[in-house]
Amino acid sequence: MxxxxxxxxxxxxxxxxxxxxxxxxxxxxxxxxxxxxxxxxxxxxxxxxxxxxxxxxxxxxxxxxxxxxxxxxxxxxxxxxxxxxxxxxxxxxxxxxxxxxxxxxxxxxxxxxxxxxxxxxxxxxxxxxxSKLKESLLLRKVHNDVLKYCKEELLVDNYFHAVFEATKSVADKIRERTNLTSDGATLVDEAFSFKSIPYLSLNSLITESEQSEQKGFMNLLKGLFGTFRNTTAHAPKIKWKIDELDALDILSMISLVHRRLDKAIEAKKMYEGKI
Structure with a gap:
């Protein structure tokens, strides 16, 4: 040395x-x-x-x-x-x-x-x-997009804004894959509803079980936006407290959502022969 x-x-x-x-x-x-x-x-x-x-x-x-x-x-x-x-x-x-x-x-x-x-x-x-938070997320093998969208906040253990930015990244990815411009629950309905050919599907949507999975994922996304993104966007930081364990669990859930989105089928593009 x-x-x-x-x-x-x-x-x-x-x-x-x-x-x-x-x-x-x-x-x-x-x-x-x-x-x-x-x-x-x-x-x-x-x-x-x-x-x-x-x-x-x-x-x-x-x-x-x-x-x-x-x-x-x-x-x-x-x-x-x-x-x-x-x-x-x-x-x-x-x-x-x-x-x-x-x-x-x-x-x-x-x-x-x-x-x-x-x-x-x-x-x-x-x-x-x-940062203990970042190290813990890396040990959990969290999705790279979670780190990418909230890197600055993670590095200073700012749990409030880390959750906010990571949740926003989910909507960003949905818009990127669908070219839709809406947000929140409206975006989820437009992207995943299978009353007609959906923009994104988790499976073939043939069986009742597969359709239930799609509906459940839509509800998870709506809950994610409503609970964490909308709350953090409007609540003063001092009134909306997230401790380290909460942040780890929320960000791990967002990581799971990103993995499912990565594997989602672009059904509408396939139907229209665009891919």
């Missing part, structure tokens, strides 16, 4: 406080082992855990005139093999560390490896690069 310039003292202190958290962090013995594995001298073994880590990291950085061993310590501390039975602690701690590391232009991945990133200059940028 190339020589990495010294970290700001406040960055080292914040990292030390996160890894030295007395409530559920490392034991004193574990800290000693991690410092040894990272070739860092344990110079103050009798003081509180975070101050012990901070003293050792600052001392090593001053000796080396670089921060390479600090990154080695973080990487050793967050080796996923060490935390296979405590995934919640690992993810939470890694998220906190990444918020701090981003100010020096680094991030530690789910695999425990340090990688360079664009350096943060503000707290908002720091939060963006360590």
């Amino acid at each position: 190339a020589v990495i310039p010294k970290f700001n003292a406040s960055v080292i202190e914040s990292i030390s406080k996160i890894l030295g958290d007395t409530s559920n962090g490392f034991t004193g013995t574990e800290i000693a082992k991690l410092l040894y594995e990272s070739s860092i001298e344990d110079i103050e073994s009798t003081i509180t855990k975070w101050r012990r880590i901070n003293a050792a990291l600052e001392n090593k950085q001053n000796i080396d005139n670089c921060s390479n061993n600090i990154l080695a310590f973080i990487q050793n501390s967050l080796n996923p093999a060490k935390h296979y039975d405590n995934e919640e602690w690992f993810n939470d701690t890694r998220n906190k560390i990444n918020k701090v590391l981003s100010f020096e232009g680094f991030s530690i991945g789910e695999n425990g490896k340090i990688e360079p990133i664009k350096k943060s200059n503000t707290i908002s940028e720091s939060k963006a690069r360590a």
Whole structure:
């Protein structure tokens, strides 16, 4: 690894406080082992855990005139093999560390490896690069269009606008595939109603079961627009609260809708011989 310039003292202190958290962090013995594995001298073994880590990291950085061993310590501390039975602690701690590391232009991945990133200059940028919401959605393999339409909001964990933008993306896709210009429930009826040849169909619409599936999907879309898009469009943000778990579930449902839309048959175009 190339020589990495010294970290700001406040960055080292914040990292030390996160890894030295007395409530559920490392034991004193574990800290000693991690410092040894990272070739860092344990110079103050009798003081509180975070101050012990901070003293050792600052001392090593001053000796080396670089921060390479600090990154080695973080990487050793967050080796996923060490935390296979405590995934919640690992993810939470890694998220906190990444918020701090981003100010020096680094991030530690789910695999425990340090990688360079664009350096943060503000707290908002720091939060963006360590967004728990985005990571959780990626772990759920959420549809790319959900991320594309609300990328900016997701990066700052703005749940309210993330749901709003993602829901709008569903209507956008329906209009794109049908060339219709309406919105909301009207758009759903125009695109999926099978009183005549529908613009979009989920199946052949021959059996009662297939027709029920189409009707159910139409009701799901109308409910999605009425509950989340129309509400967020008119309600002040402070009065319409969505927590992280709500956002994850709503965005996952929108992801499912996008997958079904991707697979929908363009029945009207086929009937008219346009495809």
